[in-house]
Amino acid sequence: MTDPEGKLSSQTAASPPVIRLANPRGFCAGVDRAIDIVNRALDIYGAPVYVRHEVVHNKFVVERLRARGAVFVDELEDIPHKEQYAGPPVVVFSAHGVSQEVKEEADRRGFKIFDATCPLVTKVHLEVVKFSRAGRECVLIGHQFHPEVEGTLGQYDDNQGGNIYLVESVADVQTLEVEDPGSLSYVTQTTLSMDDTARIIDALRERFPAIEGPRKDDI
Structure with missing residues (x-):
């Protein structure tokens, strides 16, 4: 709310935040x-x-x-x-x-x-298997030791000639060294913050311009 001079009123500025809960709500x-x-x-x-x-x-x-x-x-x-x-x-x-x-x-x-x-996790697994069979290297964005991450890392067959790398942060991306940056893809843990993940993806694309990710219409 503004006063006649267009300034934000002290009442509005001091108002406590309002939290709204969706109903119904529950598990995915x-x-x-x-x-x-x-x-x-x-x-x-x-x-x-x-x-x-x-x-x-x-x-x-x-x-x-x-x-x-x-x-x-x-x-x-x-x-x-x-x-x-x-x-x-x-x-x-x-x-x-x-x-x-x-x-x-x-x-x-x-x-x-x-x-x-989860079917969405299965989909990520299939992507990793595809990259592995094609000999493409893969970056997994996720939290180390999380059960989902352990399962996803375990879909990649190192015997196919590539590697899978785990990054948790933009800082990890800055120090990441891959064997074949020209043949590189990424996948993500399904339960991450979208904002945090977007920043990590941006960092990957800046460091490895040829990296490929899931299609935009692909969840």
Whole structure:
């Protein structure tokens, strides 16, 4: 609000910020899907159902699933061998996704797998696999040690002749050295701040002008 001279009034300037909450609000579709998959596995097979990593970063949801018989583990080695069960252990991969190595280990151990990887994460995985098979180097923008990042890094096959690099910040980009800057692509963790990610992408494009990313119409 302004006074007759066009100056901002002190009342408006001192007003507290207003926070509006959308209603309804909740989890993204990928997390809802993962929760449904864990519940469905429990309905069909009963307890225990092992879930690699917490299906969502929400203690209330995790505790409800745990009360039904879900057992959350950090690694597959934490799951008892199938000889201790009448049938193969039931295992759910969380919405964050897993590496190719984890999938191969689950197959070797004969687990019954429910893959609850978020479809958007799966799409990023497929992009990384494509770059790897084409021999293109890849930069992943994401947070080190995040379960989604670990799974995405694990989609790249170093034996194809390229490399995948992780950057978390503009500062990381400034010190990044790649083997083939003329054959370079990038992907991002799906849960990052858009503003922060945009700054990192701008830095990548400035340092590596030939870098390619997902299409603008591609989420």
